[in-house]
Amino acid sequence: MTTDRAIDTVVYDFGNVLVHWDPRPAFAHLAPAVVDRFFTEVDFTAFNHHQDAGRSLEDGRAALADVDPRWAGMLDAYLDGYPRTLTGLVEGSAELVGELKGRGLRLYGLTNWWAQTFHHAEALVPAVGLMDGVVVSGRESLAKPDPAIFRLLADRFAVDPRRAVFVDDSAPNVEAAAAVGFRAVHFTTTADFRRALRDLGVPVEHETR
Structure with a gap:
């Protein structure tokens, strides 16, 4: 399946998508x-x-x-x-983020995380450093699934939700993103997320490396 608007942005949740918590x-x-x-x-x-x-x-x-x-x-x-x-990186996550970056997609983080502990993610999760920008809920006094935090990210980084994929392991957060207009994916494994991206027309590899 392809979409009528080419995807140019991927917005990542972090906990249990990039790193196990x-x-x-x-x-x-x-x-x-x-x-x-x-x-x-x-x-x-x-x-x-x-x-x-x-x-x-x-x-x-x-x-x-x-x-x-x-x-x-x-x-x-x-x-x-x-x-x-932070009990370990999610299998295949770093490789996929690197591949998306190499393909020229814009990458952003939208994470529910305490302001006082987010520095640990920055230090321990290399993929965080590949993001073009990050919205940390604790710094904004907003948390998913509040629609306002999705709109804040879109406004701050000039993201068109219709051309962006949002991925999160929380079903309520995925539903909230979809309601704002994002192409929202419920994360289970990196391999499944790769398949979802391909279904949306993003040309990623079939296998994690």
Whole structure:
């Protein structure tokens, strides 16, 4: 299948698309049962989203203490152990980003990430350095799937969503991007993303290298 508008841009989510992320290794020094209780009691998924959306560390620490004072120190433990949460590059991701760059496509990042921890991605994920620009949710006080953050990226970097592919491992984020006009792809593996790109008329190789 080809589209009526040639794709000239690919917009990447980062976590679990370029690099695997798992928050639990940050707490490797604690008993698993303690970590499980912490994640459940504070609803870590919701807590993380608030931090992704730009909540300050001070307010985040206060939110943990409001649930239970014993959890307030867990934020510092998470920050100290953060490099361990990036558990490895997604297979084939770096090669595909390099190929797209070599083919002259514009590459951007649109990632839900804490402002205070994004420097770890910049240091540990080489593909991040190949992006022509990156929107980090924590720096903008906006987070996916809010449509406003997709529009912010499009405006800031003069991206025409109709000529751009957005890829993310989160189905709600993919749906939000599609609603804004992007050609949105739900990421499962790099090989499947390659196939999706070819279906959209982007001439990438059939196999990861």
